[in-house]
Amino acid sequence: MSSTSIPSKFDVAVVGAGPAGSATAYLLAKKGFKVLLVERGRGLGDKQLFGGRVYAQPLREVWPELDKEAPIQRWVTRERVSLVSGDKALTLEFKGGERKSFTALLPQLVAWMQRKAEQAGAIFATEATVDEIMFKDGKAVGIRSGNDVVYADVTVDAEGVNRLLLERAGIVPRLSPDHIALGVKEVLRTGSSQLEAAFGIGSDEGVAWVVVGDVTRGVPGGGFIYTNKDTVSIGVVIHLKHAINAIESGQLNNHVYELVEGFRLHPYFRNLWHGATISEYGGHLTIEGGLSFAPKRLVYPGLLVVGDAAGLLLSTGINYRGVDYAVYSGKLAAEAIEYAASHGGLTYDNLLEYERKVKDSFMYRDLVRHRAVEMLMNDPTMFSKLAEVFIGLFSQMFEQDYSVPTPYEAFTGALTEHNMSLNKLMSYMITAVRGL
Amino acid sequence: MRIVVGMKWVPGTQSVRIDPKTGTLIREGVPSIVNPHDLPAVELALRLRDKYGGEVIALSMSPPPAIKGLEYLIGMGVDRAILLTDRVYAGADTLATSYALANAIRKIDAEIGKVDLAVFGQETTDSSTAHIPAQTASWLNWPYVYYVRDAWLTEDGKLRVERILENAIEEWELDMPAIISIAMKSIKPRPVSLLNKIRFKTNPSTLITWTNSYMNLDVRCVGLKGSPTFVAKTVDVPEVPRKKIVYKPKDGEDAARWILKSLLSDEKASRALLKALRGSSGGEGS
Numbered sequence: 001m002s003s004t005s006i007p008s009k010f011d012v013a014v015v016g017a018g019p020a021g022s023a024t025a026y027l028l029a030k031k032g033f034k035v036l037l038v039e040r041g042r043g044l045g046d047k048q049l050f051g052g053r054v055y056a057q058p059l060r061e062v063w064p065e066l067d068k069e070a071p072i073q074r075w076v077t078r079e080r081v082s083l084v085s086g087d088k089a090l091t092l093e094f095k096g097g098e099r100k101s102f103t104a105l106l107p108q109l110v111a112w113m114q115r116k117a118e119q120a121g122a123i124f125a126t127e128a129t130v131d132e133i134m135f136k137d138g139k140a141v142g143i144r145s146g147n148d149v150v151y152a153d154v155t156v157d158a159e160g161v162n163r164l165l166l167e168r169a170g171i172v173p174r175l176s177p178d179h180i181a182l183g184v185k186e187v188l189r190t191g192s193s194q195l196e197a198a199f200g201i202g203s204d205e206g207v208a209w210v211v212v213g214d215v216t217r218g219v220p221g222g223g224f225i226y227t228n229k230d231t232v233s234i235g236v237v238i239h240l241k242h243a244i245n246a247i248e249s250g251q252l253n254n255h256v257y258e259l260v261e262g263f264r265l266h267p268y269f270r271n272l273w274h275g276a277t278i279s280e281y282g283g284h285l286t287i288e289g290g291l292s293f294a295p296k297r298l299v300y301p302g303l304l305v306v307g308d309a310a311g312l313l314l315s316t317g318i319n320y321r322g323v324d325y326a327v328y329s330g331k332l333a334a335e336a337i338e339y340a341a342s343h344g345g346l347t348y349d350n351l352l353e354y355e356r357k358v359k360d361s362f363m364y365r366d367l368v369r370h371r372a373v374e375m376l377m378n379d380p381t382m383f384s385k386l387a388e389v390f391i392g393l394f395s396q397m398f399e400q401d402y403s404v405p406t407p408y409e410a411f412t413g414a415l416t417e418h419n420m421s422l423n424k425l426m427s428y429m430i431t432a433v434r435g436l
Numbered sequence: 437m438r439i440v441v442g443m444k445w446v447p448g449t450q451s452v453r454i455d456p457k458t459g460t461l462i463r464e465g466v467p468s469i470v471n472p473h474d475l476p477a478v479e480l481a482l483r484l485r486d487k488y489g490g491e492v493i494a495l496s497m498s499p500p501p502a503i504k505g506l507e508y509l510i511g512m513g514v515d516r517a518i519l520l521t522d523r524v525y526a527g528a529d530t531l532a533t534s535y536a537l538a539n540a541i542r543k544i545d546a547e548i549g550k551v552d553l554a555v556f557g558q559e560t561t562d563s564s565t566a567h568i569p570a571q572t573a574s575w576l577n578w579p580y581v582y583y584v585r586d587a588w589l590t591e592d593g594k595l596r597v598e599r600i601l602e603n604a605i606e607e608w609e610l611d612m613p614a615i616i617s618i619a620m621k622s623i624k625p626r627p628v629s630l631l632n633k634i635r636f637k638t639n640p641s642t643l644i645t646w647t648n649s650y651m652n653l654d655v656r657c658v659g660l661k662g663s664p665t666f667v668a669k670t671v672d673v674p675e676v677p678r679k680k681i682v683y684k685p686k687d688g689e690d691a692a693r694w695i696l697k698s699l700l701s702d703e704k705a706s707r708a709l710l711k712a713l714r715g716s717s718g719g720e721g722s
């Protein structure tokens with residue numbers, strides 16, 4: 001071997017170069033910490049399959065140059081929500097104007113974040129899987145990858161939803177289907193002019209579209225559509241528990257990829273990407289109920305947990321905020337480490353600053369406020385039933401031959417048609433409204 | 437021992453598509469990988485170094501994105517890597533490539549230290565010529581052996597190799613310097629290691645780039661100009677779309693009946709079936 005010595009001691013070792021890990025590493029390296037960022041994926045952003053919509057403001061706090069430099073596909077100017085039942089659909093559109101969120105292909109966006117971290121001076125090691133966070137006398141002292149050991153004063157766990165390392169460390173239990181959803185996605189190449197014509201948008205506009213109801217063949221979950229520059233990202237997210245139930249009850253016997261195919265071919269949507277080629281597809285786990293997924297603590301001696309691994313993801317059924325939460329938690333972790341270093345050292349007590357910062361943040365407050373939604377999303381009948389009733393209502397109002405029903409008749413007609421009592425509907429609505 | 441190991445940066449195989457109009461490989465947007473058959477060669481080189489000391493130098497003639505591949509080899513434990521890159525090297529066939537590689541090996545020999553052995557993969561997944569080891573050896577006038585799966589030094593300092601053929605295993609002894617190419621899939625490559633990755637990122641000198649202003653090769657002998665061979669035509673053999681029908685048979689007989697019935701209900705399939713039956717009974721396979 002050549003005689004060059006290899007550094008095996010860092011101030012901070014960050015495991016996982018997703019949005020959370022990349023942001024943490026970037027901010028710490030910029031402050032002069034000796035940072036190691038380890039990622040098991042090969043290329044930049046390789047393991048980062050998903051794109052969608054990202055809320056910009058939390059990211060701007062880390063990278064003020066975001067709007068100018070980041071690989072933004074389109075700023076979202078229109079929000080659409082569709083309820084679907086069979087071939088029928090009810091769609092609501094909101095046209096906004098401000099640059100609040102953008103669509104992105106996550107591999108590109110994460111590659112950009114990783115480059116930022118590396119340019120700031122973080123040592124970025126790809127294709128290396130961390131097998132274990134090492135503890136000594138109850139304190140995390142570094143990481144092990146194969147036979148290689150690297151020591152660090154603080155380890156930041158940014159491993160994302162799978163959390164094998166935290167599981168091995170006995171910090172979290174085995175992943176339970178209760179808290180997990182499966183996302184299956186396709187990227188459809190249409191070309192920008194066809195895309196803009198089909199969606200009815202200008203070249204500087206973008207659409208974020210949430211679809212609720214039957215697209216997942218009655219399995220609770222939903223679909224999403226995001227317009228990129230010249231491609232459309234579409235996909236479905238099904239709650240793992242419900243997917244398993246559906247498979248066991250025979251309701252679902254196809255491969256999950258066929259769910260997204262059902263969505264792609266749905267008569268209400270398919271003309272939006274008529275003739276497109278599928279340029280990418282894949283599946284990935286995601287967490288749903290944030291707080292119930294969080295580990296008991298976000299700080300352990302020598303160890304901070306950020307991003308998805310920390311359960312910091314908000315999913316209300318309409319809004320989905322994972323990337324910005326991950327980045328923001330990385331920012332708070334970096335600030336806490338900096339705080340600790342300047343207040344007598346990276347001790348457990350000093351690092352607890354991270355937990356305080358998270359609890360004071362918009363993320364934690366929102367996760368608490370939206371708890372009810374979690375429960376709502378876990379009720380398998382709610383999605384399909386609500387969609388059916390509302391579509392029924394509009395179908396009574398618009399699909400007529402001679403007689404025009406009064407709104408009351410249309411409403412009660414829809415309820416009886418779909419076996420829904422007013423009480424039950426009200427209770428759904430109350431939970432929903434309380435949650436939202 | 438100073439060992440040079442060759443690396444080609446090739447399109448990831450599953451994702452290779454062929455342009456139906458031009459018949460050429462579409463490389464754009466296809467993620468590249470280290471030629472999988474090079475990895476056993478790297479592994480053998482590393483084992484020899486671990487056993488006898490010295491260093492392993494990876495060598496690749498490629499556009500700059502191949503740095504990712506060289507980084508992978510350094511991650512495995514290769515001591516340093518040389519990227520041979522220049523506009524004038526583009527479009528090279530195997531003759532022009534081996535010419536550049538042979539000269540790079542000479543240069544390593546002169547500038548870094550005596551080269552004892554060069555190790556290559558058996559062939560590459562994107563062109564499968566298997567020319568490079570032999571051609572490079574010919575330029576250097578070194579002995580070479582293909583299909584090697586193990587190598588060691590004899591007491592009198594010669595290289596002994598074991599090569600596998602279809603129905604024989606042979607041992608050969610070579611004077612060094614020599615070139616060997618390693619039988620595909622014969623040796624399991626080690627994974628990359630975190631410390632080696634860190635070494636790559638913290639020591640910029642582990643990766644050196646040599647352009648032609650440094651190599652000084654005759655531009656008529658490299659790249660497209662130095663390439664007498666070319667691909668005259670590529671025919672894309674498109675995948676035949678297949679119908680997928682799933683039938684859950686009660687038992688073997690039921691399955692056989694169902695298969696026969698389905699085949700006979702399709703005109704084209706039944707004709708092919710009859711033809712095959714006739715062929716096998718008449719002993720005259722068609």
Ligand SMILES: Cc1cc2nc3c(=O)[nH]c(=O)nc-3n(C[C@H](O)[C@H](O)[C@H](O)COP(=O)(O)OP(=O)(O)OC[C@H]3O[C@@H](n4cnc5c(N)ncnc54)[C@H](O)[C@@H]3O)c2cc1C
Nearest residue numbers: 016018019020040052053130160183286307308322323326
């Ligand atoms: C289908 C789907 C759609 C989504 N849509 C959106 C959306 O529209 N908007 C949004 O904001 N969010 C969305 N998300 C969520 C978002 O992707 C995540 O919240 C976000 O990526 C979390 O970032 P992270 O850095 O915590 O984890 P991750 O992005 O999961 O990154 C973790 C990284 O760690 C690496 N890693 C893991 N273990 C190891 C190990 N042992 N050693 C080395 N490396 C390791 C992984 O390879 C990975 O790169 C979506 C998710 C899915 C699945």
